[in-house]
Amino acid sequence: MTTVETHVTGTVMKVTLNGPDRLNSLSPEVIDGLHAALDAAERDTSLRSIVITGVGKAFCVGMDIGFLGECFGDPPGVFVPFIRRFHGFLDRLEAFPLPSVAAVNGLARAGGFELLLACDFVVAADEARVGDTHSDFGIIPGAGASQRAPRKLGDQRARALLLTGRWLTGPEMVDWGLALASAPSAGLDDAVARLTDSLAGRSRTVTATIKHLLNAAPDLPLTEGLRLERELFTRFHEEVADADEGYRAYVEKREPVWGDPR
Template structure:
């Protein structure tokens, strides 16, 4: 099923939606919702889709009313990976087009991962190969109980090239990552929750309600504070303990001069809800 539309129906842009060809973008309250919209191809990734995803993230960041981004899929899949049929259609050697595609896809995925906005992957079906790599770039992962995850590259003699071979072991550990990458097996959401990739599992018909509740919760927090938390989380994967602790203190010290931290402390002392400004 889709995140909130019948599985058999393509996503249709609604009023105030930003027009794109391969995705649909809507602003819903404090969140920017992005649907991967190639349901007949299981939302497989193309360069056009990657560029549109980047444009959607950029537009969301430029809107001060947007406090988070939700990414989900139209139809019965979240994303089944790269559009291999389109790549194969080039004919001759696939090395050059594949290399160019993966380099650009990896750049866009890193751009999404580095966004100061909290990103939520709302996984409504299959998340395979490049689709799994997209999930790995999101901060929070809410999955339907029927969702399945897999690296799948080995099934066609391919290698993960959108960052999966680096991010997956860091997220779920090297042993589980090796299993997924080498076997090509699709695992249920419950297994991926236990592995540490999925944040929460809900019934399929509760995906939208859960996501809407989550974005409303995030909107009550300091946007600057959440952005700094993302910086802290990113540090943990790429440095020694000593370096990480040093960088943590630097970021906390910088944030200590912000309005939002002072407002939070004042609100606590006055026993009221804080009114954050993101500054």
């Protein structure tokens, strides 16, 4: 059975799916553990990013095969409620005020693919293999792949992944715009650390507000998106001291001291 483990180093919470014998597969208990990790991250105001990864040769292969049998035995009573719970977590992760990084250490498919699609950044091992694969097993995506993949990859590449069962390596993920960077497996942690280090000293309130604007952008006409940016810009300067602190710290040549997250 896969468990969810968390470890905080500096400003980074690492969330690890630990079930290498099950290829870090998903179950209701795993979703509960992932929610608990976000609960803890909300309480810890020192954090600036979350990294999600797996143990062993897989990142996450989707649903646990034993639990999947229960799902097919009772789709309305078990399968559909689980998918709703998984959707709830992915929606929460996508909207979460801290940036999330999927450190894709190996195999990711189906629900694992949908998990990385909901993260803000993806850094992959060169040797990773990532695909949707739902159609290989006679089922359609249920946790967001059909909607997030076109937004992240564009129409043709999303169709190639979802309709043909195509697999991508780490470098191909970068080429397709699915990952920010890839590195040999031995260098994956260092590549992730370079990204999280660049997020470490920033205002959590600023980061959360920018994430909100970026998440809203695909669903808004440009005029409405610009209106929202102006509205939040005005409110930010009325209610949050971080902008003034950032200016003063620059002028005084010191590190800024950000206020509590809002």
